[in-house]
Amino acid sequence: MSVLSGPRPVSSVFREISAEDEEQQPAEIESLCMNCYENGVTRLLLTRVPFFREIIVSSFTCDSCGWTNTEIQSAGRIQEQGVRYSLSVRSKRDVNREVVKTDYATTCIPEIDFEIPACTQKGALTTIEGILERTIVGLQQEQPLRRAENAEVAKKIDEFIAKLQSLKDGETPFTFILDDPSGNSFVENPFAPQKDEDLTVTHYRRSKEQDSLLGIESSIGQQNSEEKKESDAEDLRDEVLQFQTNCPECNAPAATNMKLVQIPHFKEVIIMATNCEACGHRTNEVKSGGAVESLGTRITLHIIDPSDFTRDVLKSETCGITIPELEFELGMGALGGKFTTLEGLLKDIRDLVVDKNPFTLGDSCTSDRMEKLQEFGRKIDQILEGQMKVHLILDDPAGNSYLQNVYAPEQDPEMTVDKYERSFEQNEDLGLNDMKTEGYEENVTSCHC
Template sequence: MSVLHGDPVSSASVFRDISAEDEEQQPAEIESLCMNCYQNGVTRLLLTKVPFFREIIVSSFTCDSCGWTNTEIQSAGRIQEQGVRYSLNVQSKRDVNREVVKTDYATTRIPEIDFEIPACTQKGALTTIEGILERTIVGLQQEQPLRKAENAEVANKIDEFIARLQSLKDGETPFTFILDDPSGNSFVENPFAPQKDEHLTVTHYRRSKEEDSLIGIESLNGQNPEEKTEINAEDLRDEVLQFPTNCPECNAPAATNMKLVQIPHFKEVIIMATNCDACGHRTNEVKSGGAIESLGTKITLHITDPSDLTRDVLKSETCSINIPELEFELGMGALGGKFTTLEGLLKDIRDLVVDKNPFTLGDSCTSERMEKLKEFGKKIDQILEGQMIVHFILDDPAGNSYLQNVYAPEEDPEMTVEKYERTFEQNEELGLNDMKTDGYEESEKNSES
């Protein structure tokens, strides 16, 4: 019970890093009923942390009477700020073998065959696309003998559908695999990392009220919108606000500090930092203090000197990063919002792609993939040491990212800033297409009268 109340010692020791050499990391065994033969079996629970992912609970059930086994995972971490949607154009057997992290709230779709697994109908799993299709096939085949006896026509149609699923599983037929998770905790592997995968599209989006309700989030933490207290930005400018929260690593009680900061020649931003006294975890995040700009911003810096790495960088959560010389692109949502230096941002990219990537470990990692990631890490080090000249591009459709101009207020000869009109898809990702502000003030006056 102490874990539920956020006891620092208990929560840090219960969720341990996954390791085959940790003798103390033993699963808890619980006697439970087998739903196949209704005899008693054993459920094993392991609370662990997956690198580059988050805390999970792995459960495995085994029945000695009938041999039935079942394995599931559940996320023990926090729900992400945005939902995520993966769309993969599956072309070969290699694509079918991609690893997938699928939570309870994720919806799986294959439009070509009108196939959908709704949210909350299956437990979470760490599997592959082939594993998801195989699980579906096995589920459809279970009741086929009974269907054939009661309704042969329905059974024949299901046999035809099973044959189509088998064709997709064997990689014989191209199809589109869509994984949509409003909790933001699902994942589809990119085997070409750190390069961009041309067949995989990752979209982060704002949840609707229905999706918030599905995952158990109530708007405004249960407060009445009419009871919200207005906060004056002038009152927050010189004050550091502090509010209680839980550590994202060990779930122990911690404090988050928040401060409003004015960036010269740019705008106001909100910096939030969390320090955990229990496990020592430290995190910081930056949010824009203003509205979404009317135009998107693309900033290109030609890094020609090691002194360029000391420039301040504000990367918002809607900003993507591109380094053409490395054929590298980091989509929006990755790394979150950051206020750091260019050197610090490059080190964060190296840690994210190379050092903390769980798909470089275990049987699923190939030597070819390891070599690509090591080569990418070496190139990042060459940039940090001033041995490689590259272009560093920040592309923010919300216009809330910033790269320091050391020549300000004069123009920087090595940096270009472009303003551009957002596309419909970019407005959709920012949630602007559904915002209706025309006649808002007039309608408010009518409602007040």
């Protein structure tokens, strides 16, 4: 286990995937084969990919019986929100979409009442076809025994296998749902950076049961509530708070600074910035310091002048971004909360879609897809250079996003701000439909009586 031992810097433990990196060798461990109970070899590779960040790839091989097993485990942090992908599969091309599936992800096909619960399979980088094939093979393994013990059950399973085979071959349309409370799973969008009409991505807040599944203590919310009550008595507007955390890139100990800031003509926000001395990674995140607004906000800016790129932008984690001229739409939850300039926001979009897209690397990258993404990157550069005039739309159903009005307090001729009533689905995503804020004290009193 020479890869894992010794005083090696933390930043070099997880290395980028590269065929030219001669030092990137897996660690080999002699381990027991659970098939024949002879000794086999487990190989561990600690590496970093754009989407999963740090991952551990393990592969087991037994020379005695020939049994092999591979799996992927995420070594990165759990995301702040869970994610749910719903894909309408209509052809063989959709079945070939690549999927990143973690241990905590639940796979479901409603049309045939099919579900793979969380923590019943190891994480994998595969395709929808691969998931179905793995299920078919698993069901077929015990069929000879079932036919001998219970022919009726075996017949029903044969019928179910036939349905799965029809779905795998792309002969029958179906809905593929991948729900991961850890937020680390992914379903490929072959039309990126354009929106995929057949793919719906929803970010949501985890329940207490899901937090428990992920090993997150349920008492965290109570502790945060008590700390909030204590901090209400203090004026923290002129003070920078600091707390210890781990770097999201190299996992080394780092310090995060947090400050309450009043944005002119808007509201108070909490800005958090992390600077890692081990690898030099820097990141900032913005949280709203107020409540969810009664109305959603849609901000539309016509970018016509280079000076527009210096405007301050506050993008909350519930805000979606649309650029109609590029047929580009970024759902809420992507990029997280940010307080930056318009130029910085466009560069972050380009990095997310082009540079940090996991399907632009290795065998998963095709020339057509790469050309699309590079063309999108060139258009973003043209916008930043002032060669293309476009509209940027910030749509925040929580009403907590902001775009600087350089003419304030007068109206900006190139910017419109629209307030709108949220839909039921938007309130559901924000967790507002089940929230009761009226007559709460009366209900509590009546319960005690």
